[in-house]
Amino acid sequence: MFFRHWKATAWMGLLSLWALSSTACQPGLSPDEGNFEEEGLSATAPAELVSCTGVPAWNASTIYNPGDRVVYQGSLYEALVAIWTADPVWGTASGWYKLVGACSGTGTDAGTDGGTDGGTDGGTQGDTKAPTQVTGLRSTGVTTTQVSLAWNAATDDTGVTGYLVFRNGTQVGTTASLAYTDGVLSPSTQYGYTVKARDAAGNVSVASATLSVTTAQDTNPNGSWHPSYVALGTVYEPFTGTDGFFTKVNPLFPAGKRLDYGYLYLNGGSQISEWHSRAVRLATKSKEQGMTPIFVVYGIGGNTDSPAAVWANLQSTSFLTQYFQGLRDVGQTATSIMGTGRVGYVIEPDTLGYVQQQYAAQYGGDPAQMPAATNAAYDSGVLQRGVDPSFPNTLTGLVQSINYALRKHTPKAFLGWQLNLWAAPGAPGTGIMHSTEVYGFEAGKTRIQDNARANAGFALKAGVKYGGAEFISIDKYGLDGAGAAGANPNDPASSIWFWNADLWNNYLLFVRTLKDTLSLPVVLWQIPAGHINGTSRRSPTAYNASGVFPNLDNSVQRYEESASPYFFGDTLTLSGNRLAYFSKNVWNDPKVSVSGSTVTWGSHMQEAANAGVVAILMGAGVGVSTRGIPQPGASPEAVPTDGYYWITRVQDYYAGPVNLP
DSSP: OTTTTTTTHHHHHHHHHHHHHHHHOOOOOOHHHHHHTTOOOOTTOOEEEEESSSSSSOOOGGGSTTOOOEESSSOOOHHHHHHHHTTTTTTSSOOOOOOOOOTTTSOOOOSTTTTOOOSSTTTTGOOOOOOOOOOEEEEEEOSSOOEEEEEOOOOOOSSSEEEEETTTTTEEEESSEEEEEEEEOOTOEEEEEEEEEETTTBBBBBOOOOOOEOOOSSSSSGGGOOSSBBBBEEOOOOOOHHHHHHHHHHHSSSOOOOEEEEEEEEOOOGGGGGGHHHHHHOOOOOOOOTTTEEEEEETTTTSSSSSSHHHHHHHHHHHHHHHHHHHHHHHHHHHHHHHHHHEEEEEEETHHHHHHHGGGGGGTOOGGGBBBBBTTHTTTTSSOTTTTTOOOBBHHHHHHHHHHHHHHHHHTTTEEEOOOOTSSOOOOOOOOGGGGHHHHHHHHHHHHHHHHHHHHHHHHTTTTTTTTTOOOEEESSSSSGGGGGTTOTTTTGOOOSSSSSSHHHHHHHHHHHHHHHOOOOOOEEOOOOOTTTTBBBBBBBBTTTTSSOOOOOBBBBBOOOOOHHHOOOEEOOOOOOHHHHHHTTTTTTTTTEEEETTEEOOHHHHHHHTEEEEEEEEEESSSOOOSSOTTTOSTTTSSSSTTTTTHHHHHHHHSSBBBBO
């Protein structure tokens, strides 16, 4: 049995495997594939290491090409020692390798079946000959965000069934044709492409020669920070689990399409020391996946959820000195990795909300009268007195200085401050979205609009638009609706955050009012990723062999949520309180219909676009949330906790994204 993290137990694993393989090429000596699954490894990993004698020697450089069959002359022990010597973290960078004790050229497969394959399935299991190398790789079209490729057909004794496309060494797509379009790239950026051919037996050719292609220059950089459609993004904590996740799901995206954004938190306090490494990880991995990185700067709270901590840190020169130095380093680090590619910032969730809620009244609701240690921007050396603008020691001055510093040290930045649903007064105890339930439909809508204007008005006085900020951001809540605030999934009408379509329509009314008041587009952030049980949506069998999405059991990291069904659309079979609640349609929404126990919500992406939404960033906001993509701490580490529902809906959406007005 191999080990998931074999770096830590390498020599024990090497010795045990050596005992299995000291006599090379004996059929049946390979580890059982079931053991791989038990250890969280793939039984059909992207490459094979074959330990044999009397065959060509292993070329050390090819072990790192996923998809290659690698042959080593000598015992398996010697092969593993060679790999360990060449790269001590082998397995974490490029995926796991299937280990089989088999001889090349014997016409047998010495896997778990003892080498008897090659009969009833037409012999493909006995086929060990890879297709010829792909030649003629060329670019047939380049834009600022897309590269179109074409190549000559490879040949094979049993026939080529498909081609694997790699960008900068990472597989980004699979196609049966001789062409592929890779999209969601950064302007003026060089990418290296290779293509491999695969036959019916799973044999993969060596990689083609690398083709270097540079995307076109962005001729309108200030007006093209987002795509022309409602874009999607995900919380993205890069680690080996997300590498494995994207390797699995990328081939199921429509050709040339990927998630637009990946976002990562920069928490304050002692965690400011981690900002540099997090900037490196997010920028590197986002670029690798064709996404634009967005940093959620969550620093002023000092990694607490305390209004008092926010207020104290706003007036602490020592705290803000470290904060500004961290912002400068993140901007410079991400820019050095992204080159001319863009870098986004969602700035300070909850900060303006706590200040408005707890402290604004004693200063007449005027951020320009509220104290803040803006001088730290200059004391830190991030801004220069007499050279950069002179920002006052007020909340407005601090907000403006943060915008200015991010732009100064991230030349291709796009940014926006995050506002809160709960910051302004006037909401019922259950929250502003429930106003239509408490005050009546029309009066409730008016209260929602007034509340949004109060939020937007305070933000405007605080200087959030300074320097030409590109957007304003609003969240929902970090935890899925069925898990938040003691929700009862069987009685969702009693919950605060498990919303039906009426409450989501209230939410878009709030969003539209923000957009109209601030004259800025809106980025929805931290939108949860669970789904409602009872979905009739079929799962790709690549994700769930049954073709059915598993029900979420409403335990930690497996909670139901209604955001994805609302925005992407869904048809649900429900009963009892759940049927009554999710059938409600006080808004007379034409995209909500009910037939017996079946409730259908049509996609509301167009309604989101009409409300001013240009991007929806989804994902777990707190550790117990349901994960649409893996995050550290989930098990198995490469598997999302929602049964692949969210990523399936994303892939469906990208087949025909909704254009912006």
